[in-house]
Amino acid sequence: DSGVTQTPKHLITATGQRVTLRCSPRSGDLSVYWYQQSLDQGLQFLIQYYNGEERAKGNILERFSAQQFPDLHSELNLSSLELGDSALYFCASSPRHGVYEQYFGPGTRLTVT
Amino acid sequence: AQSVTQLGSHVSVSEGALVLLRCNYSSSVPPYLFWYVQYPNQGLQLLLKYTTGATLVKGINGFEAEFKKSETSFHLTKPSAHMSDAAEYFCAVSSANEKLTFGTGTRLTIIP
Numbered sequence: 271d272s273g274v275t276q277t278p279k280h281l282i283t284a285t286g287q288r289v290t291l292r293c294s295p296r297s298g299d300l301s302v303y304w305y306q307q308s309l310d311q312g313l314q315f316l317i318q319y320y321n322g323e324e325r326a327k328g329n330i331l332e333r334f335s336a337q338q339f340p341d342l343h344s345e346l347n348l349s350s351l352e353l354g355d356s357a358l359y360f361c362a363s364s365p366r367h368g369v370y371e372q373y374f375g376p377g378t379r380l381t382v383t
Numbered sequence: 384a385q386s387v388t389q390l391g392s393h394v395s396v397s398e399g400a401l402v403l404l405r406c407n408y409s410s411s412v413p414p415y416l417f418w419y420v421q422y423p424n425q426g427l428q429l430l431l432k433y434t435t436g437a438t439l440v441k442g443i444n445g446f447e448a449e450f451k452k453s454e455t456s457f458h459l460t461k462p463s464a465h466m467s468d469a470a471e472y473f474c475a476v477s478s479a480n481e482k483l484t485f486g487t488g489t490r491l492t493i494i495p
Contacts, residue, residue, distance in 0.1 A: 272426065272428070274426075301481070303482065303483075305483075312485060312486075312487050312488065313473065313483075313485040313488075314485075315482040315483060315484070318481065318482060325481075326481065326482055328482055360426060360427065362427075362483075364481075371417060371429050371432050372429075372483060373429070374419070374426040374427040374428070375426055376425060376426045377425075377426050
């Protein structure tokens with residue numbers, strides 16, 4: 271158990287819908303990262319937050335957004351869902367910015383039908 | 384831009400045999416390198432990391448990796464494979480901007 275929690279574990283929804291994925295980082299960790307894992311794209315970095323501020327952006331679609339709250343938990347919002355958005359979404363955390371190892375949560379499996 | 388290449392999307396070894404998973408990286412700055420393991424239906428678990436210092440890095444579950452700058456490699460090894468090592472292994476590179484760039488993964492199968 272990495273100490274990073276993600277909810278829900280599974281999510282099934284229809285095209286065009288909007289969902290919110292939630293992540294609680296390890297106690298004391300200030301940085302939260304979101305990654306998407308799909309069969310065709312592999313593991314891709316989406317976005318990073320550090321202590322409530324957006325710090326880095328990767329291959330995140332405009333239909334996707336995220337935020338980190340004062341209690342340091344983070345939410346990833348996915349809207350106007352398409353079939354191709356079906357994937358595993360991982361959250362990871364690390365103690366502070368700088369190059370430290372990231373600890374991954376168990377992931378949320380999103381299925382868009 | 385940084386990148387990682389993992390040679391061999393599938394590797395099979397016999398139980399008790401040497402495990403060797405290959406990873407080559409590309410980075411314009413000193414890299415920080417990681418190996419993660421993913422068991423079925425689970426998240427990624429850190430096996431080991433190289434940041435600075437000793438180039439031979441020991442990790443959990445008997446795995447180790449050696450950073451070779453001249454070869455831009457960070458291969459993962461384990462002297463004797465166990466059935467429980469069957470999983471997918473990801474090599475990743477990072478730098479000052481912190482995001483992890485992953486390889487495409489290597490699925491390790493252990494033959495009894």
